[in-house]
Amino acid sequence: MPARVAHKYLDFGLVEELPDSYAWKALDHDLPSEEAHKPNSVPIIDLDHNNAIELIGSACKTWGVFQVVNHNISKNLLDDIEYEGRKLFSLPMHQKLKAARSPDGPSGYGVPSISSFFPKLMWHEGFTISGSPLAHARQLWPEDHTRFCQTIQEYEKEMNKLAERIMWLILGSLNINKEDITWAGSKDDQFQEGSSAVLQLNSYPACPDPDRAMGLAAHTDSTIVTILHQTNNTSGLQVYREDYGWTRVPPQNGALVVNVGDLLHILTNGWCPSVLHRAVVHRTQHRLSIAYLYGPPSSARISPIPKLVDKFHPQLYRAITWGEYLGIKAKHFDKALRSVLVSDPTSESLGPNDDNC
Numbered sequence: 256m257p258a259r260v261a262h263k264y265l266d267f268g269l270v271e272e273l274p275d276s277y278a279w280k281a282l283d284h285d286l287p288s289e290e291a292h293k294p295n296s297v298p299i300i301d302l303d304h305n306n307a308i309e310l311i312g313s314a315c316k317t318w319g320v321f322q323v324v325n326h327n328i329s330k331n332l333l334d335d336i337e338y339e340g341r342k343l344f345s346l347p348m349h350q351k352l353k354a355a356r357s358p359d360g361p362s363g364y365g366v367p368s369i370s371s372f373f374p375k376l377m378w379h380e381g382f383t384i385s386g387s388p389l390a391h392a393r394q395l396w397p398e399d400h401t402r403f404c405q406t407i408q409e410y411e412k413e414m415n416k417l418a419e420r421i422m423w424l425i426l427g428s429l430n431i432n433k434e435d436i437t438w439a440g441s442k443d444d445q446f447q448e449g450s451s452a453v454l455q456l457n458s459y460p461a462c463p464d465p466d467r468a469m470g471l472a473a474h475t476d477s478t479i480v481t482i483l484h485q486t487n488n489t490s491g492l493q494v495y496r497e498d499y500g501w502t503r504v505p506p507q508n509g510a511l512v513v514n515v516g517d518l519l520h521i522l523t524n525g526w527c528p529s530v531l532h533r534a535v536v537h538r539t540q541h542r543l544s545i546a547y548l549y550g551p552p553s554s555a556r557i558s559p560i561p562k563l564v565d566k567f568h569p570q571l572y573r574a575i576t577w578g579e580y581l582g583i584k585a586k587h588f589d590k591a592l593r594s595v596l597v598s599d600p601t602s603e604s605l606g607p608n609d610d611n612c
């Protein structure tokens with residue numbers, strides 16, 4: 256049966272052969288071999304460990320990514336969010352499209368927002384939740400959306416606590432505490448609104464030609480940290496390290512992945528690299544991942560923490576809000592961080608009117 260393309264949406268379940276528009280060239284050259292024995296792999300950190308702060312600090316500086324166990328997110332909640340995600344993506348395409356993300360809108364069903372930077376399409380469908388999920392949930396399930404909304408709300412509440420805890424563990428490893436960041440101290444009236452976040456449900460359907468398809472192309476997250484739940488122990492996430500190349504992040508029962516995002520990189524004046532990562536797909540398994548994208552209050556201006564700036568470590572980045580950074584990322588993508596450098600000799604081509612990226 257021919258694939259049905261509704262607007263730019265592919266009904267993946269109807270496709271028997273990888274369409275040319277989804278075939279990425281020479282992707283397999285980059286894939287790490289299963290047998291490759293790396294001297295090290297992405298650290299798994301027990302949050303109850305006495306040395307959790309040091310272990311996290313070291314993982315952030317060397318990898319920009321780690322997994323956490325003993326994180327206090329219940330298995331029930333992880334199972335519930337997976338159930339709701341699968342329920343959503345298994346709806347018929349015409350139903351999912353009722354909640355389609357509008358071209359510049361922050362929420363809804365659609366293709367990855369980074370798609371416009373790549374010549375080929377990704378084997379991926381996503382659902383983004385920014386603010387209340389109610390309006391879209393009503394469109395998807397006019398009769399019964401209560402459980403979906405309650406699960407999202409509960410998951411966001413628990414993830415918010417965990418993300419904040421992890422952020423302070425990371426900053427604690429650099430001797431940074433609440434007095435050092437105005438927007439993070441709850442005493443400051445100006446930032447009463449608290450941190451902001453987006454929940455991203457990622458679906459990677461089974462793919463007839465996984466070696467030539469790309470689930471989600473290489474990117475860094477525009478967050479402070481991202482907490483990723485790789486559901487059902489299905490692998491797919493790969494991270495890049497200069498000295499190792501691409502490395503798998505094997506799902507570990509009950510563990511959650513933490514990515515350092517670009518804003519933490521800015522905040523730590525470059526100490527913690529934001530991790531480049533991507534997702535690959537499977538021939539028979541439908542993979543679902545859930546990313547909690549954690550950022551600062553929307554009015555907070557993020558800049559390198561003064562304690563991390565001295566004459567040997569000059570301030571690398573200028574102050575910027577999360578919204579401003581997202582705008583820059585949407586325009587410059589992988590050159591976004593470079594374009595907020597305080598002084599960058601190569602940034603001429605990234606002037607405000609440059610639309611090349």
Ligand SMILES: O=C(O)CCC(=O)C(=O)O
Nearest residue numbers: 455457491492534544546
């Ligand atoms: O599905 C994955 O493993 C990665 C998802 C991701 O990178 C994202 O949602 O930003």
Ligand SMILES: [Fe+2]
Nearest residue numbers: 474475476532
């Ligand atoms: Fe990501």
